[in-house]
Amino acid sequence: MHPIIALRQLDDLQKQIVTLLLRSPNGLAQKDVIAKLANSVSQPTISRAMAKLIENDIVEKTGETRSSLYKLSEAATWFAKPPHHRPEKPYEPHRIGGYIPNVTAWLPVEQRNRMTLAAQGVNQALDASTYSREIAQRFLIDLAWASSSLEGNTYSYLDTEVLLQYGQKATGHDLEEATMILNHKHAIDELIENVGRPVLDQKFASRIHAMLLRDLISPEDLGRVRGNSVRIQGSSYRPEGDAYQLSSDLGQLLWKAEQVEDPFEASFVLLTGLSYLQAFIDGNKRMGRLMSNVPLLWKGLPPISFIGVDRNAYLSGLILFYELGDPSLIAEAVVDGYVENSKNYAAAVATRRVPRSIEFRERTRIDHLVARIVDDQIDETDARSAALEFFADLEEEDREHLAQIVESIIAAISPENAYAWRVDPEKVEAYLNRGRRNGF
Template structure:
C-alpha cells in the first residue's frame, strides 16, 4: 500500500537522497537531467544493453551514440539495441516536464526500446496478448490479455501514488518485469522508466553501470519465485550509491558560471573588497546602494548581491588574492 508499506526502509531512502542530491542546493526542475544528458545517454545505454548480453564496451558505445560509428565485427542488432536506448532516454529527458507514470508514457518508452527486435512489430508499445515464459524460473506470468490490462492499470495507479522518488523508482524496477506487461523488452523498459522519478526530482540518475549483472538477475528471480525484493533492493542501493557519486562530480564540473561572475565581475570584486576593508561583513543595504550607483539593472540586483555574499562567505587566506587582499585583512571579518 503506497505510503503505508515500503520496499525501501526510511533509513535507506534518506541515504540515497543524501547521495543523489546535487551539490549546490535546489535547481529548476529538469535542469540537472539536461546538464548530464550526454553522459547519461552513454552510461545507461551501455549498462542496460550489457545486461541484455550486448558485447559493445563503453567506448564503442560512446562512439556509436555520438558519431554513429558501429564497432567492427559486431552484430548490427547490438548497435540497434544501444541506439534504441539512446532514443528512449532522450525522449524521457526532453519531455521531463510532461512525462509521468501513465500508460502512454510507458508505452512510448517501450516502443522506442523495442523498435526492431520484436518478432511482431505490432507489439511494440502495446500490452502483451500472449503467454510468455521466464528463463531459469518456474514463474509463469499472467497469460490473459484482459487480466494483464487490468493489472497494468492497478500497477500504474499504485506507482503514481508513491511520493518518494526512490521508492517509486524501485517499484518500477520490480513490477514491470514481474508483470511482464509487454511481449519482450520489459527489463529494459523498467530500467529506463525507473529513472523518471529520479530525474523529475532533480537527483542523480541510476546509470546501472555499477550494478552486478548476475546479482541483478538473482534479485529478479527472488521476486519471481519468492515475491521477495531483498536481494534486488541490496543490488539497487549499492549500484545507485556508485552511480550518484559519479553524477554529483559531473554536475559540479558542468555547473554554469553565475552571471554575476562574468557580467559583473569587476563590481563583485570591488564589493567584496569593500565588505572586507570597510564594512567588515555583509551589509545588504550598503551593497545595494553600491550596485545601483554602478548601474546594475533592477532585474539583476538581488542576484548580484547574493553572489557577493557567497564570495564573501567563501573567502579565506588561500583565495584572497582574487580580490587583491592580504590574509591579515580577514581579521575581524564577519563571514556569517
C-alpha cells in the same frame, strides 16, 4: 552473500553436502554427513565446508553440540533445485493490486536510507526537472550501455559512446546489438524531453516500449500489451497471460507509482513492478530500468544509470522477487551501483549550470527570439519585454523564467559566442556597435 548466488559458486564437496541435505528435509547430524562422505574426504575438510555453507546462509545449524542438526535454509531449499523442479509460481495480482502508495514499501529501509544519503546535496543543485546537456549526454551513454550490458550486449563503453555520438557501428558485433543501444538512446531522449510532465500512464509506457524494441520484435507487438503466455528463463515464475488483466495491472502500477511521495520507493516500484508484470512480449526489464528514472529525474535527483550493478546479483535478485516476493537482493544490487555513481553526478552538477526543463523544450524558440532581437536591433533594455510577448502562450512562471534567460543571453552575446544561439556573428557585431552608439 545471498544463497541464490552462493549456490552457484559451490565447490564439488559443498555441492555434495547440499544434495545430501536437500534429500533430508528434517536435517542431518554432522556425523551422518561425515559418514556418507568419509570415503572421499577427511572429517576436517567436511567441517570446513559445512562452516562455509553456514556462513553463506545455505545451511542452518539447530540444537547443541552432538545433538545439532544441519539443514538447508528456506531460500537454499528453494533455489538448490533447478527451475523446472521448483514448484511453479504463478503471477500474483495482489502484489500490485494490494500495494498501497505511501503505506506499502518494497524498497527496504536500509537501502532507501543509502539512496537518500547518496543523493544529499545534489537535489539542491538541480531544479525539479533535468540536467545540463553535458550531464544528460553522460546519463544517456551510461544508461544505454549499462542497460544493454545487463541484457547480454557485448559492446564496450567506448564502442557505445562512439556509436551514440558518431553513429559508427563497432566491428565484430551483431547489428542487433547496435540496434539495442540506439533504441535505448531514443527512449532515453524521450524521457529527458518530457521531464516534469505527467507521464506515468500506459500511453507513455507504450511509447517508450515501442522505441526500446524497434526492429527487435514484430512491429505489431511494439507498445502493445501481450495476450499470450511467456516464460522466464531460469525461473519457475509464470507471468499472467490475459491481456485484460495485464493492461489493468499496468495502469494500476503506473498510477500507484505516481502517488508515492518518496522518489526512491517510486523508482523501485517501477523497476521491480514492470519486470514482474511482464506486460509486453519482450523488453520488460529494460522498461523497468528506464521508467525507474522518472521519479528521480522529475525530483532533480541523480538518476540510476545501472553502471556498476552486478549482473549476477541483479538477475538473481529479480528471480528472488519473482518467485518469493523478496526484494532485498535486487534492492542491494541496484543501490550499490547508485551510491557509487551518484558521486560522479554530484561532481558534474557542481561544475555546471543546470537549466530547467522548459529551457530544453523551448530551446529552438529561444534561438529564434535571440536572432530576431539581433536582426531587428531591439534594444537590450527591451529584451525582457520582447521575450514576455514572444512566450505569451506559456504559463506565467515559465514565461518569466525564459524572459530572464533571454535577457541574460542578450547581455552576454558577442561575435565569439553567437553561434551558441545560431546567430550570425557579423549581425551581432553590428547590433553591439549600434548599441554602443545609442548608449545601451
